[in-house]
Each structure stands twice: as structure tokens, then as C-alpha cells.
Amino acid sequence: MSPAAPLLSVRDLAVDFATIDGPVHAVDGVDFDIAAGETVAIVGESGSGKSTTAMAIIGLLASGGSVARGSILLDGEDLTRFGEGRMREVRGRDIGLVPQDPMSNLNPVAKIGTQVAETLLAHGMATRSDVQDKVVQTLEAAGLPDAATRAKQYPHEFSGGMRQRALIAIGMACKPRLLIADEPTSALDVTVQRTILDQIDRMTTELGTSVLLITHDLGLAAERAARVIVMHRGRVVEQGPARQILEAPQHPYTKSLVAAAPSVAAVRLRPEAFRARTLEVAGEPAAARDDVVVIENLTKVYPTRGRGEDFRAVDDVSLSIPRGETVAIVGESGSGKTTTARMLLKVIEPTSGTIRYEGQDVTTLKGAALKDFRQKVQPIFQDPYSSLNPMFTIERIIEEPLTFYKRGSAKERSARVRKLMDDVALPQAMLRRYPSELSGGQRQRVAIARALALSPEVVVCDEPVSALDVLVQDQILTLLGDLQREYGLSYLFISHDLAVVRLISDFVCVMKDGRLVEAASSEEIFTNPRDPYTRRLLASIPGNELGLTG
Structure with missing residues (x-):
């Protein structure tokens, strides 16, 4: 092979899937090259064919x-002429893979060291x-601390983040010439995401490995790849x-992707409702602000059973949600944001502190009062699948x-369902379908319709767009x-994605x-962050230093 020849050359690639209705053309006429040591990103929305090309x-x-x-x-x-036996030799040795979902791609009943x-x-090897x-050395190279102990877990x-490092260790174990990283950080918060991508960069640079990065994150593609394929x-x-x-961008579709990408410099989705004032942790009286939810000194402690001090998942948190506005809680995994949301939903009980909804202490609600509360405060969960x-x-x-709470007659409930489908911009023809027949964005719209069925006043959104690509994410945020x-509606919006938070929130709690x-x-957090941790979160956003996110 001449020095100028690419390591990987894909020409006129077409991939079909056989169905009962005939072949589906998932990939059609794809051409690209990857040079030795080069990082190339493929971007596009779900269903664009990027992961199919990689597979x-x-x-x-x-x-x-x-x-x-x-x-x-x-x-x-x-490689298309190789049999399965020959491809098994290529996989791992010549081409490594870091797949998207670390939990479903690791064997849950085998120790990490065994899998490496x-x-x-x-x-x-x-x-x-x-x-x-060699296992310990491989895990250490992937950045796992105390690798000898971790190998036995x-x-x-x-x-x-640790599971993703384990997958990187497996993908890089044989020092492949090409690494395919398929959405390797989409479920991780920004600081862990940066750490993982830095680790991939270090390992591939040291070994001269080429990288094919599959992502829907344009900022990440711009920051990490020399070339981008749309x-x-x-x-x-x-x-x-x-x-x-x-x-x-030249192509209309690329322009739409760039336009839809959330940005920390973006204008608030509801600028006419935005009030540029500070949300004090212990500030003005609730009545003056018309707060629908007031949380004071909320604490959740989990006993650790002989491992030293108990774990304080939430520690003396106070915040309020003004009526008709959006309060976002941001932070890394393990920061306590989801635990706070679950206590508001009364899924778990606080160790101490109070949560008041319309002046009532939620922690004391029982029977009919609790049933009424659950109708007024509804969740939208992270994973639409x-x-x-x-x-x-x-x-x-x-x-x-509607059926559970005995709302209306069967005819009235049916009419309400159809109105909700209209509200979330889904065709009523989908009512007879099952979730498996819908895309991720369509499923999340169904989850939103379900949350709105009982006409709640507060909606707790726990990472509602993190599993969605940028175009669908933009549609869902606009819909909200x-x-x-x-x-x-009043929203408590839980997210690790600060660019999304910038778009949706009036106030931000870190x-x-x-x-x-x-x-x-929100304006103050993003233009004048005071705490070093907040500044570090903002600095970790992919593409930030390139100016693509503000």
C-alpha cells in the first residue's frame, strides 16, 4: 500500500434490510475515505444510515x-468479500468498536476483567x-483507576462513565488500526463526556489509530474530527x-442540522416570558413570587451498611418553581438532581426537609390528598423506549x-386522547400502533401527551431529550x-446538557x-457564572472553544 493511500476506503456502499414488504434501502451509494491516524465523524439524525454504515x-x-x-x-x-470466520479475525484486531449503550453491550453476569x-x-494478545x-494494563490505559480491583467487579x-471506559478498553485491547466509536458518550454528562473523549484521543494518538466517530452532536464532531460526513x-x-x-454548510439538510443544534448562546425559547432576576436559594417570600413549588432544606441520606459514613445524595437543598416558568437542575451524574426530582414526585421519601406544592407539605400527603397531588404533578422520563x-x-x-382516575365517560376520554394527539403534533392514525412502531421522537411525544392527560400544573422532565437526535430534540423542546x-405549565427540567437548558429554562440550579x-x-448563569464548578461545566460543552455553541 502506498503511503498516500487511505486506511479505509468505502465506495458506492449500499445496505438493504429484508422485510415482508420487500427490501428497505438503509444505505445507498456511500463514498468516503479515512486516512491513517485521521478522525472522521459521520453526523445525521436517527435513521440517516450512519450507524448502519459503521456496522x-x-x-x-x-x-x-x-x-x-x-x-x-x-x-x-x-471486507465485503470476507467470510464470517475471516471477519472475526478482523474485528478487535484490525477494527475496534466502542458501542453506544455500555449497559446493554457489557455482559451483566461476567466480571469486567473476564470480558477484557x-x-x-x-x-x-x-x-x-x-x-x-494484560487485563489490568488495558483497563489502566483506558483510564480506569484501581484497575486490579475494578477488573473483579x-x-x-x-x-x-466507568462502563464506557470498560468498553473503550475492550475496543482498544488489540491496538486496532481503526476504531469505530458509535455515539460513545451520548448518555453521559458533559464533564464525563470530555474525559472519555480525551481518553480515546490519547489512546488513538499514541497508537496512530484512525477513528470513525458516529454522532448526532455537531459540536462534538467539530471539536474531535478533522473531517465531517453528513x-x-x-x-x-x-x-x-x-x-x-x-x-x-452548503446542503439544505446540513443547514437544518446546524440551525437546530442547541447553543449556550441561543435565545430563550420563550423570551417574552423571561424575567431577568436572580432565583435566590433563600430569597424573597414565596407569596411575592407566586411559587407553585417551594423546596426547603431537602435532604436524602442512604445508609451504606458498614462502609463508613452514610451517603448524602441530596444535602440541604432549597429552591422554588415560579408558576408558569421553567426551573432547570443541572449537574454531573451523581449530583443529586434526579433524586431531588423523585422526592418532588413522591417516588422516594426525603430524610428531612419540606416540599410544598400550593402551600401543602407533600411529604405528609396520604390517601385522597396524595391521589390529587399525583394528578397535578406529572413526570416525563428520559428514555422514550x-x-x-x-x-x-x-x-x-x-x-x-384518565381511566385510572375515572375521568369522564369512555367517549369523553377518547375525545381527550385525540385532542392530546393534536396537541403534541401526532396523527390520530397512530393511535392503533404500538411503541415499537414509532420513532424515538414520536414515542417521546406520546410520553408528553400521557403526562398532560390529567391537566397537571407541574411537569417534572427528567432528561426528556437526551436520547434524541438534534432535529427531534429541537422539535420536542419547541413543543414543550x-x-x-x-x-x-410549570416545569422542573432535569438535564446534564447545558445548551438544552439554555434554550428551555428561566432559572438554573447547579x-x-x-x-x-x-x-x-438562566441569563446570569450562562453569561456570568460565579461558582468554579459552573464555569467548569460550561467549559466542558463540546465545541464550546470553537465558538459553535456560543
């Missing part, structure tokens, strides 16, 4: 999928006598240098809370803003290690 390269297409035409040349050898050892042994030492004992409906619509593509019952039709999912205007470290208007 075709590594020979791991889902059931029914096949390469219909084209070539995938690695060092001049066409399997890869090393399968490709002759270790022997039975030295494999344990199971995936459930790891945080999300895919839409199975085709490449634009490709070139990262900065050029994202600062001066697991938060809907797969055995129910969309109509039954939305109608279920529109519904807030129409119904006067949590770290269970404590509230800063609370102020």
Missing part, C-alpha cells in the same frame, strides 16, 4: 441486513499465564473539513391515567415551550455532590 464496515449488521453492492477496502482488502480477557485471548496482568458496580436518508449529502462544513408499555397501543397508553405557553452550589436566572 457494515465491521460486519455486524442487524438481522436481515446485507451489503447489496459496493466495496469496503481496509488496506486494499475488500476474552478479547485479548481470542486475538492472541495474551496467554493464560499473563492475561490478568461486575458492570452494575460501575458508573456510566448523512441523510441513507446518502452522503455533504462532506469536508469539520469547521468548513459546520460554519458554512422503556417508559412506554410495549404491550399497549398508543391510545391505551395515553388513556390509561408551546405547551407551557398554552396551558401555563448541583454538585448533593448540594446546590449556584442558583440564578
Whole structure:
């Protein structure tokens, strides 16, 4: 191979999936190259074909999928002509993979060290006598502290960031020439995300490994990749240098992606409702601000059973939610933001402190009063795939809370469901479908419709757009803003994505290690952050230093 030849060359790649209605053309005519040591990003919304392209390269297409035409040349050898036995040799040794979901891609009943050892042994990178030492070295290279101890633990004992490091260790164990990183940080908060990506950069730079990064995050693509490939409906619509593509996009679809990307410099989705005043932790009287929720000195302590001091998940937190406005809680994983939200929803009980809704202490509610409260405060969960019952039709999912609380006659409930479908911009023809037949964005709209079924006053949104690509995310955020205007809803918005928070929130509360470290208007947090931790969160946003997020 000549020095100028690319490591990977994809030409006229087409991938089809067999269905009962005939073949579905998931990828059609894709062309691109990756040079040795180069990082290339493929961006596009869900269903654009970016992950299918990556899986075709590594020979791991889902059931029914096949390469219909084209070539995938690695060092001049066409991988499409390899049998499964030969591809097993290529996978891991020549092409590594860091998949998207660390929990579902790690064996839950095998220790982390065992899973790393399997890869090393399968490709002759270790022997039975030295494999344990090689496992520890591999985990250390992936940035896992106390690797010898961690190797003996199971995936459930790891945080999300640690599980992702374990997958990086497996993907890089055989020092491959090409690493495919498929949405490797989409479920992680910004500081962990930066740490993971830095680790991938360090390992690939030291080994001269090329990287194919699959992502829907434009800021991340611009920051980490030399070149960007934009895919839409199975085709490449634009490709070139990262900065050029994202600062001066030529194709209408690329322009729509750039326009939809959330930015820390973006204008608030509801500027006419924004009030530029500080939300004090212990400030003006609730009555003066018309707060629908007032949380005071909230604490949640979990006993650690012989491991030293008890764990304080939430530590003396006070905040308020003004009527008709949005308060966001941001922070890293483990900061206490979701625990705070669950106590407001009365899913878990606080150790101490008070939560007042319309002046009532939520912690003391029982019986009919609790039932009434649950109708007025509703949740929208993070994952639109697991938060809907797969055995129910969309109509039954939305109608279920109305039926449970005996709201109206069957005819009135049916009319209410159809009105909610209109409110969230879903066609009523979808009512007979099941969740598996809907996209992620459509499922999240169904979850929003269900949350609104009982006409709540407060909606707790726990990472409601983190599982969605940038275009669908933009649609859902706009929808939430529109519904807030129409119904006067108050939102508690939990997120690790500061650019999203900038778009949706009136006020921002920053949590770290269970404590509230800063609370102020959204404008003040993003233009004049006072706490060092807040400044570090803002600095960790992908693409921030490139000016793509403000």
C-alpha cells in the first residue's frame, strides 16, 4: 500500500434490510475515505444510515441486513468479500468498536476483567499465564483507576462513565488500526463526556489509530474530527473539513442540522416570558413570587451498611418553581438532581426537609390528598423506549391515567386522547400502533401527551431529550415551550446538557455532590457564572472553544 493511500476506503456502499414488504434501502451509494491516524465523524439524525454504515464496515449488521453492492477496502482488502470466520479475525484486531449503550453491550453476569480477557485471548494478545496482568494494563490505559480491583467487579458496580471506559478498553485491547466509536458518550454528562473523549484521543494518538466517530452532536464532531460526513436518508449529502462544513454548510439538510443544534448562546425559547432576576436559594417570600413549588432544606441520606459514613445524595437543598416558568437542575451524574426530582414526585421519601406544592407539605400527603397531588404533578422520563408499555397501543397508553382516575365517560376520554394527539403534533392514525412502531421522537411525544392527560400544573422532565437526535430534540423542546405557553405549565427540567437548558429554562440550579452550589436566572448563569464548578461545566460543552455553541 502506498503511503498516500487511505486506511479505509468505502465506495458506492449500499445496505438493504429484508422485510415482508420487500427490501428497505438503509444505505445507498456511500463514498468516503479515512486516512491513517485521521478522525472522521459521520453526523445525521436517527435513521440517516450512519450507524448502519459503521456496522457494515465491521460486519455486524442487524438481522436481515446485507451489503447489496459496493466495496469496503481496509488496506486494499475488500471486507465485503470476507467470510464470517475471516471477519472475526478482523474485528478487535484490525477494527475496534466502542458501542453506544455500555449497559446493554457489557455482559451483566461476567466480571469486567473476564470480558477484557476474552478479547485479548481470542486475538492472541495474551496467554493464560499473563492475561490478568494484560487485563489490568488495558483497563489502566483506558483510564480506569484501581484497575486490579475494578477488573473483579461486575458492570452494575460501575458508573456510566466507568462502563464506557470498560468498553473503550475492550475496543482498544488489540491496538486496532481503526476504531469505530458509535455515539460513545451520548448518555453521559458533559464533564464525563470530555474525559472519555480525551481518553480515546490519547489512546488513538499514541497508537496512530484512525477513528470513525458516529454522532448526532455537531459540536462534538467539530471539536474531535478533522473531517465531517453528513448523512441523510441513507446518502452522503455533504462532506469536508469539520469547521468548513459546520460554519458554512452548503446542503439544505446540513443547514437544518446546524440551525437546530442547541447553543449556550441561543435565545430563550420563550423570551417574552423571561424575567431577568436572580432565583435566590433563600430569597424573597414565596407569596411575592407566586411559587407553585417551594423546596426547603431537602435532604436524602442512604445508609451504606458498614462502609463508613452514610451517603448524602441530596444535602440541604432549597429552591422554588415560579408558576408558569421553567426551573432547570443541572449537574454531573451523581449530583443529586434526579433524586431531588423523585422526592418532588413522591417516588422516594426525603430524610428531612419540606416540599410544598400550593402551600401543602407533600411529604405528609396520604390517601385522597396524595391521589390529587399525583394528578397535578406529572413526570416525563428520559428514555422514550422503556417508559412506554410495549404491550399497549398508543391510545391505551395515553388513556390509561384518565381511566385510572375515572375521568369522564369512555367517549369523553377518547375525545381527550385525540385532542392530546393534536396537541403534541401526532396523527390520530397512530393511535392503533404500538411503541415499537414509532420513532424515538414520536414515542417521546406520546410520553408528553400521557403526562398532560390529567391537566397537571407541574411537569417534572427528567432528561426528556437526551436520547434524541438534534432535529427531534429541537422539535420536542419547541413543543414543550408551546405547551407551557398554552396551558401555563410549570416545569422542573432535569438535564446534564447545558445548551438544552439554555434554550428551555428561566432559572438554573447547579448541583454538585448533593448540594446546590449556584442558583440564578438562566441569563446570569450562562453569561456570568460565579461558582468554579459552573464555569467548569460550561467549559466542558463540546465545541464550546470553537465558538459553535456560543
